[in-house]
Amino acid sequence: MAAKSRKARVALVTGGAKGLGKAITERLLSDGLSVAVFADNPKGGQERRGKRLSVFRVDVTNQQQVKNGVASVMKTYGRLDVLVNNAGVSGPVGRVQEISEVDWERTIDVNLTGAFICCKYAVPQIMNSGTDGRIVNISSEVWKKGAAFRTPYSASKAGLVGFTRALSKELGSYGITVNSVSPGPIEGGRIEEVTELTALANKVTPSEIKKRLIRASMLHRLSKPREVAALVSFIISPEGAFITGQEFDADST
Numbered sequence: 001m002a003a004k005s006r007k008a009r010v011a012l013v014t015g016g017a018k019g020l021g022k023a024i025t026e027r028l029l030s031d032g033l034s035v036a037v038f039a040d041n042p043k044g045g046q047e048r049r050g051k052r053l054s055v056f057r058v059d060v061t062n063q064q065q066v067k068n069g070v071a072s073v074m075k076t077y078g079r080l081d082v083l084v085n086n087a088g089v090s091g092p093v094g095r096v097q098e099i100s101e102v103d104w105e106r107t108i109d110v111n112l113t114g115a116f117i118c119c120k121y122a123v124p125q126i127m128n129s130g131t132d133g134r135i136v137n138i139s140s141e142v143w144k145k146g147a148a149f150r151t152p153y154s155a156s157k158a159g160l161v162g163f164t165r166a167l168s169k170e171l172g173s174y175g176i177t178v179n180s181v182s183p184g185p186i187e188g189g190r191i192e193e194v195t196e197l198t199a200l201a202n203k204v205t206p207s208e209i210k211k212r213l214i215r216a217s218m219l220h221r222l223s224k225p226r227e228v229a230a231l232v233s234f235i236i237s238p239e240g241a242f243i244t245g246q247e248f249d250a251d252s253t
Contacts, residue, residue: 010077010129011236012070014038014060014118015087019188020138023225024084027233029053036073036080038066038087038118060087060114070121080125082236085115085160086138090190091153093197104152111156115163123171131175134236137164139182141251149201150194157182161247168245177244179235184251185213187222219252 011028015021016037028035029052038058054076058069073080091107092099115137126133142150143157161180168178185191192206195213199206214220228250234240235248 009081010034010036010073010079011082011084012036012038012073012080012118012122013084013086014058014114015040016084017042017055019190020183020186020225020228021084021086023229024086024232025053027226027229028082028084028236031233031237033082034077036076038069040087060085060118061109063117063120066117067121070118070125074125079129080122081129081132082134082136083118083122083126084136084138084232084236085118087114088138088156089153090194091150091156093149093194093201095149095201096151099152107152108156108159111153112159112163115160119167123176126176127174132238132241133171133174133176134240135164135167135171135176135178136232136235137161137178137180138232139164139180139247141182141184141249141253143182143247145253149198164247165245172244177235177240179240179244180247181228181231181235182247182249182251183223183228184217184249184253185222186228187224191222216253223250223252 011033013021013025016025017039025035025037034052037055040059042055042057056069056072058065088111089107092103137160139160140157142154143161146154164178164180171178195206195209199209231250
């Protein structure tokens with residue numbers, strides 16, 4: 001299978017306007033890909049389209065918005081080669097008996113069902129673009145370790161790994177690889193929010209929770225978004241063409 005130039009390829013990154021998604025978007029742009037971003041709240045509330053970067057206002061839990069969004073990507077670029085399902089929420093933090101069904105369902109809807117919906121509409125377009133399509137689902141190290149007081153998030157990320165493995169078997173004959181990346185704690189706004197809520201649940205200070213995370217790391221630090229983005233970049237590269245159905249830890253715990 002001859003790999004196409006990365007400069008000719010188009011990637012769709014969900015939740016690609018901030019945090020880890022933004023780092024992935026920036027890395028893929030630097031690799032020479034064109035990138036379409038789905039964001040439920042783009043900066044200033046505005047969609048924008050450019051030569052190599054387009055931002056579309058799409059809620060990944062809304063099937064019609066995703067369908068329309070993928071159609072807009074195709075209209076803008078004429079092809080789709082890569083899908084990175086990064087959109088996610090941290091979900092509620094609390095004891096299982098305290099978590100509402102609404103919060104549970106919202107977490108599953110965004111983190112797991114959203115990835116399914118995006119694949120539902122993106123996969124046919126990836127198939128049409130050739131035989132070296134790539135799908136990367138962003139899970140979390142908690143899918144196998146579990147996280148106390150974060151049962152909805154842990155369950156959603158475990159489900160995403162199972163979805164990845166099943167889809168890789170389904171799409172292998174089309175030359176499309178499907179893998180998941182499971183980061184550990186990443187520097188940024190989300191970990192700060194989760195740290196504060198976890199501290200409340202444990203009745204300790206946020207600084208103590210952060211110290212525990214750092215102590216648990218063999219590198220004694222949190223990971224950086226660009227480090228996870230570099231792993232995604234490799235997986236979707238021509239060098240990653242024979243890797244599928246795998247779960248990659250971007251973690252040092």
